[in-house]
Amino acid sequence: MQNIVKSxxxxxxASSPFSRLPDEIILQIxxxxxxxxxxxxxxxxxxxxxxxxxxxxxxxxxxxxxxxNIPDTNTISDVARSRPRPTEVSSFFGEAFLSAKGFLNKFKxxxxxxxxxxxxxxxxxxxxxxxxxxxKFGKKSVSFIFLSPNSICDKDGFYLNGNGxxxxxxxxxxxxIKKKFAISIWCMEDVMAWYIMFLHLLDNLPMLEGVSITxxxxxxxxxxNGEKLSEVKQWWLHPPLEPRKxxxxxxxxxxxxxIPVLNLPVSGYMMKGIFCALMESKNLDGEIxxxxxxxDGFDDKEEAAYIEAMKEVLEKHRGTEASxxxx
Numbered sequence: 001m002q003n004i005v006k007s008x009x010x011x012x013x014a015s016s017p018f019s020r021l022p023d024e025i026i027l028q029i030x031x032x033x034x035x036x037x038x039x040x041x042x043x044x045x046x047x048x049x050x051x052x053x054x055x056x057x058x059x060x061x062x063x064x065x066x067x068x069n070i071p072d073t074n075t076i077s078d079v080a081r082s083r084p085r086p087t088e089v090s091s092f093f094g095e096a097f098l099s100a101k102g103f104l105n106k107f108k109x110x111x112x113x114x115x116x117x118x119x120x121x122x123x124x125x126x127x128x129x130x131x132x133x134x135x136k137f138g139k140k141s142v143s144f145i146f147l148s149p150n151s152i153c154d155k156d157g158f159y160l161n162g163n164g165x166x167x168x169x170x171x172x173x174x175x176x177i178k179k180k181f182a183i184s185i186w187c188m189e190d191v192m193a194w195y196i197m198f199l200h201l202l203d204n205l206p207m208l209e210g211v212s213i214t215x216x217x218x219x220x221x222x223x224x225n226g227e228k229l230s231e232v233k234q235w236w237l238h239p240p241l242e243p244r245k246x247x248x249x250x251x252x253x254x255x256x257x258x259i260p261v262l263n264l265p266v267s268g269y270m271m272k273g274i275f276c277a278l279m280e281s282k283n284l285d286g287e288i289x290x291x292x293x294x295x296d297g298f299d300d301k302e303e304a305a306y307i308e309a310m311k312e313v314l315e316k317h318r319g320t321e322a323s324x325x326x327x
Contacts, residue, residue: 018049026052036061040103057207058112061104062216063097101197105204113201113211117194129183132306133220135191139235141281142251144191146184147310149262150176150273152302177258177275184277188251190215194222196248199236208233251279257317264312267305276313 018026030042030052036059043053097117104110131148153159194213202208212223224232256277263270 023048023052027055031056031058034058034060036100036104043103054106055109056107057110059104059107059110060114060116061100062116063100063118101201104201107205109207110205111207111209113205113208115211115213116216117190117213118216129180131180131183131187131219132303132310133184133187133191134307134310135220135222137195137222137224137232139231140248142192142195142248143278143280144188144251145310145314146187146277146279147306147313148180148183148275149271149309151271152305153270153272155268155270173258173273176273180275181256181277184279187219188279191220191222192248192250198222198224199232202233202236251281253281254279257313259313259317262309262312264305264308266308267301269302269305271305271309274309274313276310276317278314 026049030039033039033042033056039053039056039059043050104113129148130150130152131146133144133146135142135144151159198211198213201211209229210223210225211229212221214221254277256275259274259276261270261272262274
């Protein structure tokens with residue numbers, strides 16, 4: 001009888017303690033790993049492991065900075081300048097991200113996906129400039145709100161962030177508003193890149209039921225789950241005759257305002273020197289009304305204050321200064 005020669009990989013697999021475990025048990029173990037890098041190491045163990053790893057239903061991935069050597073001494077003036085808009089997702093997040101995305105596309109059965117991406121461009125001022133944003137995507141529409149106070153204090157006047165003095169100088173305030181507006185545009189461009197990346201992931205992840213994408217500074221989050229995600233799948237994967245790019249609603253209108261002081265009775269906070277920008281598509285069809293009712297709530301009391309402030313701005317101060325986003 002002819003001898004069967006086993007490969008070194010098969011010998012290693014047979015000698016492993018895991019070789020005695022059924023596939024179902026191994027799958028339960030690797031399902032708890034979640035982290036994409038850890039799953040990659042498991043994937044490389046053996047052919048058996050690779051086939052099991054690809055059956056996991058939840059994945060988390062954190063992308064590294066494109067250039068981690070950017071100095072942390074930059075001011076808003078250093079980074080709040082115009083930049084060319086990248087045409088490829090990899091241009092925003094680097095080749096390492098593109099490689100990870102290629103591996104992620106192998107997981108055809110994944111149902112839940114969490115991705116953390118670098119804060120492009122404004123990374124160096126994440127600890128200096130206070131801001132949060134919210135976004136809502138609809139079919140051929142998008143609404144995006146950016147809110148940036150100079151300072152936040154509680155009802156006793158204790159400053160949690162900032163020092164409250166920035167709004168005293170009119171010239172400084174005017175200059176700061178321009179720079180914050182530039183940062184808001186950058187954030188919106190990043191979020192649009194996220195959304196395009198997410199739509200292309202749908203082409204390869206047919207079982208996806210929930211996705212959450214956030215930036216490394218925890219400034220905002222884009223998420224879709226359940227019925228809303230199913231609706232996006234339907235119009236993206238089964239589009240009409242029009243080109244796919246026509247299905248995207250690119251923001252083309254912006255309203256912005258500056259509010260010296262804003263009291264927030266629900267959270268008990270007060271914000272000073274608030275800059276707010278609302279960017280939206282022309283064909284919103286009422287989408288803006290649900291912008292702050294989406295599933296992307298913040299996680300603590302201070303962050304909830306941003307939601308309260310955004311609602312206050314939308315209800316009482318929206319449209320103070322409106323124009324084309326390219327003007």
